[in-house]
Amino acid sequence: MNWGIISAANIAYDEVVPAIRRSANSKPYALATKTKEKAQRFQIDHVYATYEDLLGDENVTSVYIPLPNALHHNMVIQSLKSHKHVLVEKPATISLEEMKNIAIAAKETGHYFLEGFMYQYHKQHKKMHGLLPQIGDIVHIKSHFSWLLENEQDIRLNPSLGGGAMYDVGCYCMHAITQLIGFKPAAVSMVSNTLSETTVDRTSVCTMIDKHGKMATFTCSMEMPFLDYYEIIGKIGSLKVSHSFRPDVSKSGFGIVELYNNAGDLIEQHKIQDDQYLRQIEYFEQQVSSKNLFRESLRQSLEMSHYLEQAYKSAYKNGEFIEVEDFHYA
Incomplete structure (x- = not known):
């Protein structure tokens, strides 16, 4: 090719x-x-x-x-x-x-x-899926992706070029929750700290609720230390995937998948190295x-565009919950 x-x-x-x-x-x-x-x-x-x-x-x-x-x-x-x-x-x-x-x-x-x-192509997420049945029905999902942007001229601070924390790193959290794990929001709320003044969010917190009333939350930021993970909490245990989005730039170079029981005890830990870009x-x-899978890639991107658009719509309304209609790609 x-x-x-x-x-x-x-x-x-x-x-x-x-x-x-x-x-x-x-x-x-x-x-x-x-x-x-x-x-x-x-x-x-x-x-x-x-x-x-x-x-x-x-x-x-x-x-x-x-x-x-x-x-x-x-x-x-x-x-x-x-x-x-x-x-x-x-x-x-x-x-x-x-x-x-x-x-x-x-x-x-x-x-x-x-x-x-x-x-998503890193092997750590396959391990996560293999352990997922051990935590029971999913009750809550949370995620975080942040890094410190110090260059005030960076294009990620330019609203005309599609800048913002949600577009830059928050979309990873949203993708992991909605596409990798399969949570489908019925409503979304986003609160951003600088959006109303600059039309670019440097930090945003997003909450999503599905049709069963379960929630998923995440924080994304360009003004915090580097940190990336997602956590899935079930009725009988939980899973945490550390260095979930950029294991390649973590100090160890590993993704870390941890399984906990419902008492919070660590049951299994897996350190996994892979070449996600390859x-x-x-x-x-x-x-x-x-x-x-031609249709599948388009379906996922259409859903992601829909969710991101609704999240920003909420942020401009001071975090008001915005309904997310079911999206079907024909």
Whole structure:
């Protein structure tokens, strides 16, 4: 698989392009950037000055899009219509309407689309699923993802580019709760500390309630120390997955899955190392070959866009609970 990289973003250089190189079936074939210095450090043979020129290269079979969030929509659709399979950084879009347009384009072109929640391919989550029956019926889920952003010029503080803590790290918590674990909210409330003043949330707290009255909560922040985990509390025990989203940058490099009984005693601990960025590329390759889960990837991204949109709608109404209608992708 020949990959085209749409922009010389740091995440492409640091994580995704090296993962493509580690795959036996993929290679970074082309890069689109106007900056000569950035192009040189990638050491990719084919460099284009514009995204359109890269998309015009028939040898490029798939593209990776790490552009700012607000620029995803148009580039994804343009890439699909240029007969490329697409891996785009999360969040795929900043509105449900944009994601619906992407789903239509993917269906019309027959090309694969995947939103880049790379964390989910790490083996620690398979271990979590294996232990899940031991905690009984799920009563509550909670999660946290934070890091300290010190650069005031960072694009993640720019509202016109889709900045904000929920879009940057909160979407991981929401994805883990709703897609990995399977909690389906019927209503959502979000409270943010800076949204009304700057239209960018630096810290947000989100609460979701399902149709049975069970709750899930999470905190996301760009002004707290680095911390990432999710915890599932059942009637007879609980599970905690530490370093759940970025085990690769934890001090140990391991994801840690812990099983507790209902007295709070640690029953099992599993330290698991894996290559989540490589696993994402391998998953992408498999789906392009099989076409088995084309619809599933679109369904998940449509749900995520819907949930994120409703969360921000709540935040602008000072945390008022917003109904989340059942979403069915046809």
